[in-house]
Amino acid sequence: MQSLEEIYRQHVHRVYNIALNHLRNVEDAEEVVQDVFLAVHEKGMQFEGKSSLGTWIYRIAVNRSLDKLKLRGAQKRGWGVLQYFDVFTQWVPQQDTEFNHPGVALEYKEELKQWFGWIDCLPEKQRTALILVRMEGLEISEAAQILGTTEKAVESLLGRARKNLVKFSQKSEGK
Amino acid sequence: MKKKQDFDPFAPANRVNRVEVSPFVFSRVVSKIESKREEKSYREELGWKGAMLGSGAKSVGWSLNVTWIFAALVVVFLEVMVIRGALQGPSTGDIASAELMGDFLNQTEQLYDHEN
Numbered sequence: 001m002q003s004l005e006e007i008y009r010q011h012v013h014r015v016y017n018i019a020l021n022h023l024r025n026v027e028d029a030e031e032v033v034q035d036v037f038l039a040v041h042e043k044g045m046q047f048e049g050k051s052s053l054g055t056w057i058y059r060i061a062v063n064r065s066l067d068k069l070k071l072r073g074a075q076k077r078g079w080g081v082l083q084y085f086d087v088f089t090q091w092v093p094q095q096d097t098e099f100n101h102p103g104v105a106l107e108y109k110e111e112l113k114q115w116f117g118w119i120d121c122l123p124e125k126q127r128t129a130l131i132l133v134r135m136e137g138l139e140i141s142e143a144a145q146i147l148g149t150t151e152k153a154v155e156s157l158l159g160r161a162r163k164n165l166v167k168f169s170q171k172s173e174g175k
Numbered sequence: 176m177k178k179k180q181d182f183d184p185f186a187p188a189n190r191v192n193r194v195e196v197s198p199f200v201f202s203r204v205v206s207k208i209e210s211k212r213e214e215k216s217y218r219e220e221l222g223w224k225g226a227m228l229g230s231g232a233k234s235v236g237w238s239l240n241v242t243w244i245f246a247a248l249v250v251v252f253l254e255v256m257v258i259r260g261a262l263q264g265p266s267t268g269d270i271a272s273a274e275l276m277g278d279f280l281n282q283t284e285q286l287y288d289h290e291n
Contacts, residue, residue, distance in 0.1 A: 004208075008201055016196040030200050037204045038211070103192040115187040134188040165184030 002053075004041050011054055012037070014136060015061040017103075021131045022065035024101045024116055028072075032064045039064075055145045058138075062128055062146060118168040126161035129154050 002010075012033060019032035039060050047056055099113045119127055125147060132143040133154070144154045 004204075005201070008204070012196050012200070013193070016200075017193055020194060021191065030197065030203075033196060033200050034204050034207060037201075038207055041204075041208055042211075101191070101194075103194040105190070105192070108187075108190045112187055112190060118184075130185070130188070134185045135191060162184050166182065169182065169184060 004037065004044075007040060007053065007057070008037055011057050014054075015057060018058060018061045018131060018136060019065045019068075020101060020103065021135050022062075022127075023068060023072075024099055026100055026102060028068055029065075032061060032068060035064050036061050051145050055142060058132075059146045059148075062132075066124060066128070114172065115165075118165055118172075121168060122161055122164055125149075126157045126164065129157040130161045133158060 015036050016029055016033050019029035019036075020026070023029050023032070036057060040057060047053065051059075099109070099116070101112070101116075104112045119130065122130070128147060129143055132138045132146060133140060138146075140151045140154050144151045147154065147157075
């Protein structure tokens with residue numbers, strides 16, 4: 001049986017990049033990495049071996065990243081309401097929505113900021129399929145296992161994501 | 176302006192480089208695991224102490240309950256005795272002896288009157 005350190009060394013790179021591409025924030029992505037390997041340590045006994053260990057870990061990474069995104073959205077909405085009241089604005093912390101992706105070179109920063117903005121508008125599954133297949137370079141079959149769906153469904157998700165991105169780009173060009 | 180067919184909406188994905196995670200993250204994972212383990216053992220210890228205290232409290236509560244039940248039974252028993260005593264009239268034997276005593280007193284009185 002592998003030790004946690006071995007599992008960590010084997011999978012951390014992909015877990016971190018999955019989280020980073022979902023969240024575009026170093027601190028949040030590192031938090032997700034910590035949460036994922038804490039869960040691996042705690043729930044290691046629950047791993048049934050139906051899928052590969054990597055698939056199981058990446059599924060946790062995707063779920064934790066999506067949870068964090070939802071939490072971020074909820075916090076944004078919550079603080080947004082509070083900001084209507086002048087009294088609270090003094091102590092309301094500013095949400096860190098800054099685009100902070102260390103994998104994006106400076107010359108592409110503006111272009112990719114816009115592109116990631118479109119990705120944020122995609123439905124959850126389309127976004128995750130795109131990140132797993134096109135950004136992480138996973139096989140469609142592996143992405144299907146992570147998403148808990150079929151290969152055909154992943155291909156369809158990617159097709160719809162492509163159409164939506166084209167639509168978003170046309171809209172932004174039309175402005 | 177780009178033609179629609181030239182535009183690959185997934186192309187920007189190729190411009191996102193893969194990133195190495197900070198080497199300190201694993202030590203943070205380990206420290207989190209350690210702190211959780213400590214917290215768990217502390218909770219278990221507290222739980223054990225709590226269980227001990229709880230069982231003590233339970234036995235005290237149990238003896239208190241027995242005392243109250245016993246006291247209530249005694250009160251009920253006494254009340255039943257009192258009520259029974261109040262409801263019960265004098266027995267026929269008592270009445271007969273009282274009548275005899277009355278007769279004796281009357282006769283003694285009459286004898287006294289007669290002699291004087």
